[in-house]
Amino acid sequence: MPKQKSKVRVVALAVSLALAVAGCGKGEKEEAAEAAVKAEVVVKAAPAGKADLSRVVNTEAVIFPIAQSAITPRINAPVKKFYVVRGQKVRQGQLLATLENRDLSAAALDNQGAYAQAEANYSTNVNASLPEEIAKTEQDVQTARQELDAQQKLYSSREELFQQGALPRKDLDAAGVSLAQARSAYNLAKRHLDGLNAVGRQGALKSAQGQLTSAKGKLLNAEAQLSYTEIRSPINGYVTDRPLYPGEMASTAGPLMTVMDLSQVVAKAHVPQSDALQLHNGDTASITLAGMEKPVSGKVSLISPALDPNSTTVEIWVQASNPSQQLRPGTTARVSIIAQTVHDAVVVPASALLNIKEDSAQVMVVDAQSKAQGREVKIGIRTQEQAQILSGLNPGEVVVIEGAYGLPDKTRVKVEKPESEAAEGASDHPIREGKDKKDDDARDKKGSAAKPKSAPERPAKAKGTKD
Numbered sequence: 001m002p003k004q005k006s007k008v009r010v011v012a013l014a015v016s017l018a019l020a021v022a023g024c025g026k027g028e029k030e031e032a033a034e035a036a037v038k039a040e041v042v043v044k045a046a047p048a049g050k051a052d053l054s055r056v057v058n059t060e061a062v063i064f065p066i067a068q069s070a071i072t073p074r075i076n077a078p079v080k081k082f083y084v085v086r087g088q089k090v091r092q093g094q095l096l097a098t099l100e101n102r103d104l105s106a107a108a109l110d111n112q113g114a115y116a117q118a119e120a121n122y123s124t125n126v127n128a129s130l131p132e133e134i135a136k137t138e139q140d141v142q143t144a145r146q147e148l149d150a151q152q153k154l155y156s157s158r159e160e161l162f163q164q165g166a167l168p169r170k171d172l173d174a175a176g177v178s179l180a181q182a183r184s185a186y187n188l189a190k191r192h193l194d195g196l197n198a199v200g201r202q203g204a205l206k207s208a209q210g211q212l213t214s215a216k217g218k219l220l221n222a223e224a225q226l227s228y229t230e231i232r233s234p235i236n237g238y239v240t241d242r243p244l245y246p247g248e249m250a251s252t253a254g255p256l257m258t259v260m261d262l263s264q265v266v267a268k269a270h271v272p273q274s275d276a277l278q279l280h281n282g283d284t285a286s287i288t289l290a291g292m293e294k295p296v297s298g299k300v301s302l303i304s305p306a307l308d309p310n311s312t313t314v315e316i317w318v319q320a321s322n323p324s325q326q327l328r329p330g331t332t333a334r335v336s337i338i339a340q341t342v343h344d345a346v347v348v349p350a351s352a353l354l355n356i357k358e359d360s361a362q363v364m365v366v367d368a369q370s371k372a373q374g375r376e377v378k379i380g381i382r383t384q385e386q387a388q389i390l391s392g393l394n395p396g397e398v399v400v401i402e403g404a405y406g407l408p409d410k411t412r413v414k415v416e417k418p419e420s421e422a423a424e425g426a427s428d429h430p431i432r433e434g435k436d437k438k439d440d441d442a443r444d445k446k447g448s449a450a451k452p453k454s455a456p457e458r459p460a461k462a463k464g465t466k467d
Contacts, residue, residue, distance in 0.1 A: 043403035045366050045415045048348045048395050053388050055340040055381045057279065061269035061287070061318065063331045067235050067261035073099065073250045074228040086242045090233045090259060097257070099250055101229035108222035111215070118215035122208035137193045144186035151175070151182040237261035240329075265327045266301065267318040267335050276314035278339040279303055285318045285337040287327065296320045296327060300337060342381060346389040352399040353379065353387055363393065364400040364407055372400055372413045 077099035084096050155175040161167035241258035250256050267287050271279075279300055286295035298320030307314055318335050320327065327333070353361040354374075361379050364372040377392030393399070398415070400407070407413075 040370075040412045040414045041372075041403065041407065042416050043366075043372070043400045043407070043413045045398045045400050045413075046349055046352070047398050048346055048389065048393050050344045050395050051347050051386070052341060052343050053345045053347055053381050053383070053386060054338045054342075055278065056383065057271060057275045057337045057339050059269045059271050059275075059335055059337075061267035061333050061335040063287075063327050063329050063333055064266045064268055065237070065260040065262055065329045066264040066266060066319070067237065068329075069234050069237075069259045070255035071096070071231060071234070071257050071259065072255050073231065073252055075099070075225065076249065076251055077101070077229060079244055079246050079248055079250050079256075080229075081246055082242065084239050084242075084257075086239050088239050090237065090239060092233055092236050094233045095230060096233055096239070097231040099229040099231070101226055104222070104226045104229060108219070108226045111219040111222040115212075115215040115219040118212045122212045134193070134196050137189065137196055141186070141189040141193050144182070144189040148179075148182040148186045151179040155179045231256060233259050235259055235261050236263075260329060262322055262325050262329070265320055265322045265329065267298070267320070267327075267333055269316055269318070269335050270308060270311060270313035271316055273307065273312070273314055275339070276303060276316065279316060279337060283337055283339060285320075285335060287318060287320055288334040288336070289327065289331060292326060295336070296322070340381065342388060345381070346393060346395055347386045348389055348393065348399050349401045350382065350385055350387045352401045352404070354404060359390075361387075364404040365393070366398040366400060366413060366415065370412055370414070371410050372404070372407055373409050 080098045080100050082097045084090055084094075090096065155172075155178070158167055158172045158175045162169065162172045237259045239257055240260045241255070243254075244250060244256060265287075281300055281303060283300040285298045285300055287298055288295040298318045300316060301319040302315075302317035304315040316337075318337065348363065352363050354364070355362045356379075359378060359380075361377055362374050363377055365375050366372050375392055378390040380388035380390045382388070400413070403413075
């Protein structure tokens with residue numbers, strides 16, 4: 001029994017000690033929290049102000065020329081001569097090269113002669129042969145008509161004599177046969193004349209015209225083949241590629257040379273659909289290259305109406321002038337497009353935002369008692385330096401921009417002087433400050449050298465004794 005009682009006493013003592021320790025720990029935590037609230041934390045702060053803020057869409061792009069022509073020959077032939085070199089500026093229609101064309105020149109000359117012959121035949125058929133045939137037929141019709149009239153008179157005269165009994169019947173019948181033959185000859189000549197006037201003339205003209213057209217087509221084809229041996233520039237620009245040398249075979253399967261118009265360039269980029277919905281044709285943009293001192297200004301010239309099925313992004317074009325030719329095709333550039341500009345927006349430094357969500361965040365506001373309190377705000381446009389506050393904060397209110405992370409509410413803070421102001425104050429007398437520091441260092445060294453080594457302490461003298 002005594003042993004059991006002693007065990008119970010030990011357990012009770014342990015429990016009481018644990019409760020005491022727990023009570024002390026809780027009190028210390030509360031005291032630490034109260035001390036943290038009462039303590040003065042040094043932070044950096046800035047007032048909310050008003051400014052013009054722009055929503056900027058940044059993306060990577062590839063530079064392309066405003067116009068480009070990969071000139072491919074229309075025929076396969078060796079290169080006879082080049083008139084330009086790579087990098088040379090050319091104008092539209094300028095002769096760049098010629099191909100071997102002696103066989104094509106001979107073919108064009110042959111077809112030119114055939115065309116001249118067809119033209120002469122056409123003129124002969126229209127102006128000579130056909131009118132002569134028509135005139136002959138008209139003469140035949142006139143002769144047949146006269147013969148018909150003569151036979152008609154003869155038949156009428158013999159018919160009167162036969163009725164009077166002065167002429168036998170056979171003579172009248174012979175006159176009737178002659179009249180019928182004359183009428184048949186007249187009708188045949190008349191139909192021939194009508195045929196020449198209606199069908200014969202039209203057919204002869206078509207035949208002559210067809211021969212002339214065929215000869216002209218062959219001549220034009222030969223001239224076109226000959227013209228293909230002269231390579232001319234279709235645009236103004238610069239020769240950026242010329243892979244062949246004179247004498248090598250130019251093929252229709254590959255370009256003979258490439259000409260690019262570099263007076264303007266187009267930066268082609270792909271952006272998410274959410275960013276594309278904020279852009280419009282004509283929006284102001286800038287193009288920046290690595291190593292370039294100043295960005296090049298441009299404007300949005302194209303927003304694709306359809307998404308790229310592979311990347312599900314929207315292609316946009318930014319067009320810019322390139323007078324100094326700093327923007328070279330094929331270069332990767334940084335494109336910044338101003339999608340929206342808000343005037344007199346309430347803005348705070350971007351570093352003041354805490355717990356950022358889609359369109360909301362938290363800021364620590366410093367009140368008149370120098371206490372920091374958290375406040376929920378609704379945010380709009382955000383840049384690397386500033387953020388737009390749509391609601392929850394008024395212009396002039398001071399927010400913590402450095403030191404707000406983990407800061408409890410109602411913590412007393414001390415706003416540190418901005419580095420810019422401290423640097424401005426320190427730069428008032430920079431030379432004097434450096435000189436004073438050197439003087440102080442010299443005095444310290446001099447004092448340390450002149451100061452004697454401390455002697456060991458002497459024991460205190462008894463009262464009434466002499467030195």
